[in-house]
Structures are given as structure tokens and as C-alpha cells.
Amino acid sequence: MIFEALAFPSRRSNIIGQRGLVATSQPLAAQAGLDILKQGGNAVDAAIATVATLCVVEPTSTGIGGDAFALIWMAREGKLFGLNASGPAPARLTADLVRSRGHTTFPSLGALTVTVPGSVRGWQAALTRFGTRGLDSLLVQSIDYARTGFPLSQRIAAAWGKSTDKMSQHPDSRRVWLPHGRPPLPAEIFHNPEFAQTLVTLAAEGPDAFYQGDIARQIADCVQAAGGVLTPDDLAQYQPEWVAPICLDYGRGFTFYEIPPNGQGLTALLALNIARRFDLPALGYGSADYYHALLEATKLAFADAQAYIADPHQAHIPLPGLLSDSYAQERYAHIAMGQALARTAGDPSPHGDTVYLTVADGEGNMVSWIQSLYMGFGSGLTAGTTGIQLQNRGANFSLEPGHPNEAAPGKRPYHTIIPGFITKDGQAWSSFGVMGGFMQPQGHLQVGLNMVEFGMDPQTALDAPRFNWLKGTLVALEPAIGPDVRAELARRGHDLYPVEAPVHYGGGQVIIRDPVTGVLIGGSEPRNDGTAVGW
Numbered sequence: 001m002i003f004e005a006l007a008f009p010s011r012r013s014n015i016i017g018q019r020g021l022v023a024t025s026q027p028l029a030a031q032a033g034l035d036i037l038k039q040g041g042n043a044v045d046a047a048i049a050t051v052a053t054l055c056v057v058e059p060t061s062t063g064i065g066g067d068a069f070a071l072i073w074m075a076r077e078g079k080l081f082g083l084n085a086s087g088p089a090p091a092r093l094t095a096d097l098v099r100s101r102g103h104t105t106f107p108s109l110g111a112l113t114v115t116v117p118g119s120v121r122g123w124q125a126a127l128t129r130f131g132t133r134g135l136d137s138l139l140v141q142s143i144d145y146a147r148t149g150f151p152l153s154q155r156i157a158a159a160w161g162k163s164t165d166k167m168s169q170h171p172d173s174r175r176v177w178l179p180h181g182r183p184p185l186p187a188e189i190f191h192n193p194e195f196a197q198t199l200v201t202l203a204a205e206g207p208d209a210f211y212q213g214d215i216a217r218q219i220a221d222c223v224q225a226a227g228g229v230l231t232p233d234d235l236a237q238y239q240p241e242w243v244a245p246i247c248l249d250y251g252r253g254f255t256f257y258e259i260p261p262n263g264q265g266l267t268a269l270l271a272l273n274i275a276r277r278f279d280l281p282a283l284g285y286g287s288a289d290y291y292h293a294l295l296e297a298t299k300l301a302f303a304d305a306q307a308y309i310a311d312p313h314q315a316h317i318p319l320p321g322l323l324s325d326s327y328a329q330e331r332y333a334h335i336a337m338g339q340a341l342a343r344t345a346g347d348p349s350p351h352g353d354t355v356y357l358t359v360a361d362g363e364g365n366m367v368s369w370i371q372s373l374y375m376g377f378g379s380g381l382t383a384g385t386t387g388i389q390l391q392n393r394g395a396n397f398s399l400e401p402g403h404p405n406e407a408a409p410g411k412r413p414y415h416t417i418i419p420g421f422i423t424k425d426g427q428a429w430s431s432f433g434v435m436g437g438f439m440q441p442q443g444h445l446q447v448g449l450n451m452v453e454f455g456m457d458p459q460t461a462l463d464a465p466r467f468n469w470l471k472g473t474l475v476a477l478e479p480a481i482g483p484d485v486r487a488e489l490a491r492r493g494h495d496l497y498p499v500e501a502p503v504h505y506g507g508g509q510v511i512i513r514d515p516v517t518g519v520l521i522g523g524s525e526p527r528n529d530g531t532a533v534g535w
Contacts, residue, residue: 014459014521017534021520022050023509024357025061025435027531028150029053030524032141033359034533036133043365044072045133047357048123051371052142052199054355056192057150059177059389060159060376061435062355064198064210065219066391068119068371069259071245071421073428074130075364080421080428081129082259085122085240086393087115088311088410092229095399095407106397106407109166111228113379113392115413116238117210117219119371124207125240130365139203146196146387149189153529157186159376166380172222173382173389195387211235218384226381245421246319248272254429254452257421258444261309261317265418267441268448270301273328274335275445280453288488289337291467291481294449295494296335298442298469304331305441308404311412315404340473340493354417354435358511360520366513368419368431420444422452427515430458436506439468443506451512458510458523462530466505476503 015021020037022030033050041049047070055063067086074081098112107113127134152160160183167173167183176194177183184190201209209215216235223230245257248269256272258265274297283289308317321327334341354372372391373379379392396414397407405414416437422430430451434443443466450461465480476497477486490496497503507525509532514521524530 011463012459012526014457014523015532015534017520018518019362019535020046020360021511021522021532021534022046022357022359023511023522023524023530023532024050024054025355025507025509025525025528025530026054026058026153026156027529028057028145029357030531030533033357034535035141036138037361038535041133042131042363043359043361043367044126044130045138046361047359047367047369048127048131049138049141050357050359051355051369052139053145054357054371056142056145056195058156058355060156060163061373062371063373063378063389064120065117065383065388066119066371066373066378067117067393067415067417068122068369069263069417069419070122070126071257071259071368071419071431072126072130073366073421073431080245080257080423082243082245083122083126083240084243084259084263085118085125086262086412086415087118087238088412089115089394089397089407090228090230090234091409092231093394093407093409095401098407099399103399106395106399108375108395109380109392111223111226111379111381113394114223114228114230114381114390115393116230116234117391118238118240120202120207120210121238121240125242135206136203139199143196143199143203146192146199149191151187151189152184154186155529157184160184163376167377170226170381172384173377173380176382176387177377192387194385198386198388211238215386218386219388219390222381222383223390246323248323250276250452253425255423256448257423258418260312260319262311262412263415263418264305264309264441266309266319266322267301267305268418268420268444269323270304271297271441271445272448273323274300274332275449277328277332280449285454286481286485288485291485291489292337292340292492293335294445295467295469295475296341298445299341300331300334301441302469309414310404314408314411317404338492342473356419356433356435356507356509358431358433358509360431360511360513362518364428364513364518366428366431366511368421368433370417370419370433370435372417372435374416416440418444420448422448424515428513429515430510430512432508432510434506434508436504439504439506442468443508447508447510458512458521462508462510462523462525468503468505470497478505
């Protein structure tokens with residue numbers, strides 16, 4: 001595999017292996033997954049061990065009280081499989097109920113935002129269909145870190161500190177996550193014995209122990225005590241769904257894949273379908289023309305995403321039309337290279353605390369897995385003595401009457417987390433993702449094009465500077481995007497967010513597999529504690 005000359009110099013080396021590779025946002029978790037590969041487990045086994053460890057060592061971003069999605073390439077079948085492990089709203093949650101409590105938009109925190117956590121059933125589904133190990137062996141490392149403790153990294157400690165006020169509001173959250181009355185400090189060892197016991201129970205009894213019995217009762221009691229309507233029956237009835245991935249034939253043998261709605265992966269494909277109508281290399285990588293083209297494609301894609309993405313079981317989503325060449329051409333025609341579009345898709349907030357991981361094994365299997373609580377520590381609620389923090393995915397429901405994503409009983413909300421995958425000539429080529437709320441499809445667009453259009457290796461594709469479209473004409477640009485480009489974009493009507501203001505540009509991981517040699521090349525996010533490890 002030969003990568004082309006690069007427009008942006010990378011600051012880190014790729015990790016290259018042959019028998020297995022894991023890339024994720026926290027070093028301890030990456031090593032936990034690699035250990036499973038070395039013990040003879042496959043990529044699916046290693047993915048579950050990795051994400052379970054992330055639930056312990058990066059609790060600001062993920063936990064078993066949240067949701068998951070995955071794209072899984074199984075070499076034996078030569079096929080990509082999609083897993084939607086996002087949970088629905090409780091059976092008693094209605095838009096009228098939320099409006100009756102004085103809300104005109106869906107609240108972002110608290111008990112009403114807690115939807116059924118889907119991740120643990122997702123683990124079960126993936127392992128039952130494709131794994132070779134059980135939770136009794138895959139949770140060993142996560143149990144040990146929860147029980148005996150682990151030292152916090154600087155970035156995770158910083159994220160923890162930002163949630164201090166939120167976690168102070170709930171007694172169980174305060175007890176578990178603010179020991180000694182404060183968040184733990186960098187390099188301080190944190191223990192979570194209550195969560196350790198929960199993981200021990202799951203290892204011994206399986207995922208049913210989460211959705212039934214004492215754990216489920218404590219989750220429901222926590223939500224109801226805080227004013228929500230989640231019940232044990234909501235938990236007991238939940239099952240994840242295997243779905244057919246949606247895709248875009250980008251050209252030159254490359255095909256981009258995403259999970260279909262209720263996830264926002266459609267947004268990335270819509271933007272890619274518009275962007276590929278430009279001669280991007282001719283515009284010049286990193287030029288004002290280049291960023292302008294991608295920004296305008298992003299805005300148009302989000303406008304459609306906000307209008308159409310919802311739970312397909314309760315809303316009609318015209319996927320074939322949205323992804324058609326004729327529709328992409330129609331949307332492309334709205335773009336003027338000299339002037340920024342003012343149209344907006346609402347107000348995609350900069351929130352987004354999520355973990356993404358990718359794993360490949362020596363047999364050619366690859367896993368693109370993403371899991372989240374949504375905002376930092378989710379809803380702010382922790383379930384009794386379980387050590388489980390509960391997600392706030394309901395925050396992305398609409399309260400607009402008649403909107404496809406209007407809150408309703410048993411409905412899954414618009415979901416921000418999306419795993420990505422690229423095939424080349426019908427074979428697995430890249431398992432990748434970029435976490436970070438509404439930055440995610442923008443990250444898929446930018447990192448994906450870095451590799452496919454500009455021949456960047458995984459690490460360079462991740463290191464390259466990014467933009468984050470915020471709303472309307474407002475866009476944040478990383479400082480590495482120079483003053484001349486910034487000035488030209490401003491002249492075209494882009495409202496530039498202050499360069500010194502804190503903005504999240506996502507956290508990505510990438511593995512590319514050489515289809516001829518089987519060599520694995522991995523890169524990991526420099527903007528967080530990202531680590532790729534291989535053998």
C-alpha cells in the first residue's frame with residue numbers, strides 16, 4: 001500500500017501490524033482489546049472488551065447506560081453488517097407530556113431525556129452472531145479497573161471537571177463521581193466498586209441481568225424519582241436491531257457506508273454526494289475554495305438531516321430519493337462559490353461526549369463501533385448503587401407537532417453517534433469514525449475525503465486541520481487553517497468563530513487494511529488521548 005505525497009505533515013506515526021490492531025480514545029482500553037486478540041479472540045470480541053473498558057476509564061463519555069451502533073465486516077461472509085443498539089423512549093413518554101411541563105423544546109438534561117439504554121443488548125447481539133468469547137472473559141479487565149482503580153488522564157480529568165455542577169445535583173451521582181466532594185484530578189486513581197459489582201453480575205448472568213431484576217429496578221426507580229417515566233417493562237422489552245447499512249458509491253471503487261436513520265450517518269452521505277460533484281483536487285487541498293465547497297455541502301446535508309432523520313419505524317424517510325444523483329445535483333446547484341449560504345439546519349449544539357473504537361484482526365474482520373451517553377455524563381443521573389450513569393438521548397427529540405422526530409412512546413430519537421466504513425472494489429478497506437455530537441458527519445466527510453481524494457494515510461488524515469460548522473453561516477476553523485484562508489472565507493460571508501474560543505473538532509480513529517497483504521495501518525486522534533496498538 002503506497003500513500004501519496006501529503007499536503008499536511010503528520011505529527012505522529014501510523015501504527016502498523018498484521019495480526020491485529022485496535023484504535024480508540026484511551027490507552028488502557030486499546031490495550032484491553034489487543035490483549036483479547038492476542039488470546040485468540042476475533043475483532044468482535046476485542047471490540048466488546050475495548051468498549052467495556054472505556055465504560056470504566058472514560059466514564060465522562062460512555063457507559064452501559066447509553067446506546068451503541070456498529071458496522072461489522074466479517075471476512076468469511078465478505079459482507080458488512082449494521083447493528084442499531086439505540087433504545088426507544090419509554091412507553092409513557094409523549095410530546096404532550098413534555099409540553100405540559102412547560103417545555104417548548106425538549107430538555108437537554110434530567111429524567112425526561114433518559115431513553116432505554118441499548119448498549120448491553122448490542123454487546124450481546126454482536127457476540128451471539130459473530131463473537132467467540134463470552135462476557136465472563138471479555139469483562140475481566142474492565143472489572144479489574146473498576147475494582148482496583150485506574151489513573152485518570154489529563155483530558156478525561158478536564159472533561160470530568162466540566163460536569164461537576166451537573167453531577168452535584170443528584171445524590172448518587174455526587175457520591176460516585178465526585179469522591180471527596182470534587183472530581184478526581186489528573187493521575188489520581190479513581191475506583192468505582194459499585195460499577196465493578198454490576199460488571200461482575202453481567203459477566204456471571206449475562207445481559208438479561210441488566211434489563212431485568214435488581215439492576216433494571218434501580219434504573220427505573222432512579223428515573224421515576226427524578227420525574228421521568230421509564231419503567232422496568234421498558235427495559236425488559238428492549239431488543240437491538242440488525243440493519244442494512246446505507247451507502248454511497250463515491251467513485252474509483254470506493255463506497256462509503258453508514259448506519260441508516262435514526263442515526264445521522266445519512267448526513268455524511270448527503271454531504272459526500274454533493275462534495276463529489278466538485279473537482280476537489282483542482283480546488284486545492286486546504287484552500288479557501290476547498291473549505292467553502294465542503295462547508296456549503298455540510299449545510300445542505302444538515303438541512304435535510306434535520307428535516308428527515310427520525311425513527312424509520314414511526315416516520316417515512318425517503319432514503320432512495322435523498323441519496324440519488326439527481327437530488328445531489330439539485331442541492332449542488334444551490335452553491336455559489338463566491339457567497340456563503342445563509343440557510344441553516346437549526347442549531348446543532350457543540351455537545352457530544354462519545355467513544356469511538358475500531359478493531360481489525362488477522363483474519364480480515366473489522367469492527368467500527370461507537371457508544372455514548374450523549375453529553376458529558378449523560379442526563380446527570382446515576383442509578384442507585386449500580387454505578388451506571390444514564391444517557392440523555394431524548395434531548396434530540398423534537399417537540400414540533402407533526403415533525404418526523406417528534407417525541408412519541410417507543411420511538412428512537414435522532415441519534416448523533418455514527419460508525420463509518422469504506423470498501424474499495426467491494427473489499428473491506430477502512431473502518432473509521434469521528435466522535436463528537438454534530439461534528440461527527442462533518443468529521444466523516446473531512447477524514448474520509450483526506451484518505452480517498454488525497455491519499456492520506458490514517459494518521460495524517462486525522463492530524464489534518466478541521467472545520468466545525470455550527471449554525472447558519474457560523475463556522476469554527478482550527479488554528480492550523482491559516483489567516484489568508486480565513487480572510488477569504490470571511491470575505492465570502494462565512495462568520496468565523498473566534499479562533500481562541502474552545503470548540504470541539506471531534507475525536508477520530510482509523511484502520512486501513514491492505515487487501516493484498518492484509519497489513520493493517522492505524523491512526524488515532526491527537527485531539528484526545530487516542531491510541532492505536534497492534535501486533
